[in-house]
Amino acid sequence: MKDISVTQGTVRYGIIGCGMMGQEHLRNIALLEEAQVAAIFEPDAEMRAAAQTQAPGAEIVETVEDLLARDDLDALVIVSPNHLHVPQLEMIANGRPLPILVEKPLFTAPEDAERIARFAESYPAPVWVAMEYRYMPPVAAFLEQAEAATGGIKMLTIREHRFPFLHKVGHWNRFNRYSGGTLVEKCCHFFDLMRLCLKSNPVRVMASAGQAVNHKDESYDGETPDIWDNAYVIVDFANGTRAMLELCMFAEGSRWQEELTATGPTGKIEAFVPGPTRFWPGDLGEAPVPQLVTSPRDPKGPRTELFPVEAALLEAGDHNGSTFYQHQRFLEVVRGQGGPEVTLQDGGWAVRIGLAAQQSAMEGRVVEL
Structure with missing residues (x-):
């Protein structure tokens, strides 16, 4: 290079x-x-x-x-x-x-x-x-601690319960042909986290998804949006581990927007991430603080760690400070201090899983990778 x-x-x-x-x-x-x-x-x-x-x-x-x-x-x-x-x-x-x-x-x-x-x-x-999403503070801690907390991850579950797609210029995010489809556009983040957590590549994908609530009464140049708003996706990995994604995009009333759970022979670890603070109702008081919970099997007893994010970073974006932390690291790369942490190969795999999930849901079958 x-x-x-x-x-x-x-x-x-x-x-x-x-x-x-x-x-x-x-x-x-x-x-x-x-x-x-x-x-x-x-x-x-x-x-x-x-x-x-x-x-x-x-x-x-x-x-x-x-x-x-x-x-x-x-x-x-x-x-x-x-x-x-x-x-x-x-x-x-x-x-x-x-x-x-x-x-x-x-x-x-x-x-x-x-x-x-x-x-x-x-x-x-x-x-x-x-x-x-890799750089959200509780998710970063989850990634760092998951192996030790679980004794080696065997199962990984990611849940995102969030708001519908926001309006974008030209409404491009309302249509699969421009966005790649919800399981590519929105969920590539989670498929990236799956590969990162499980340290393996996927071998098969099974998904069920559809458009149940959102955007069905919208029309753009006479065309109704075809973007999905809910899904279950199961991914099997080459090393024998498995992961599942649960997505619902009409659940913005939730306390947590993202929840990650990894389990293994010695315990469980969970990350809880709230949605953008600008969407939190002021009459409910302060927005939730991100959390990491570890639950060993022996001795039993969950332990909770809080991950508050600086107010300036919350004001700068909707991703719990992660955009800033990502830019800090990218700036180091521009200055010649190391290489990209999220490579073209990583980005490609995330899309491949998303496309396979889209295909699986549309055709009602397992898709091999």
């Missing part, structure tokens, strides 16, 4: 896409020392104006090509709609390769996997796939 790292001075970022998540990236980059957003490409006028408020020193450019033509950028962050990630990565590769943080999912369709493989073979700079 070519060394194009920035060893000293301010790191200057170019941002491709500044909708809701792009603006979260802007706010978190602003919290980093010696980091600055220098240029932004965002075609939507409303989002462009909001981005200028978040990063007043950045230049707004008219095209991705204009952004890539600048010679003063040190790193790129891709936060565009899902189906644009692959062509934009290829465009960057054909221009001036720089370290990239690309939002999940890495790609959205099976035929994109080969394009990503070709990109990975030739791209000379580091690429980090943005899997923020």
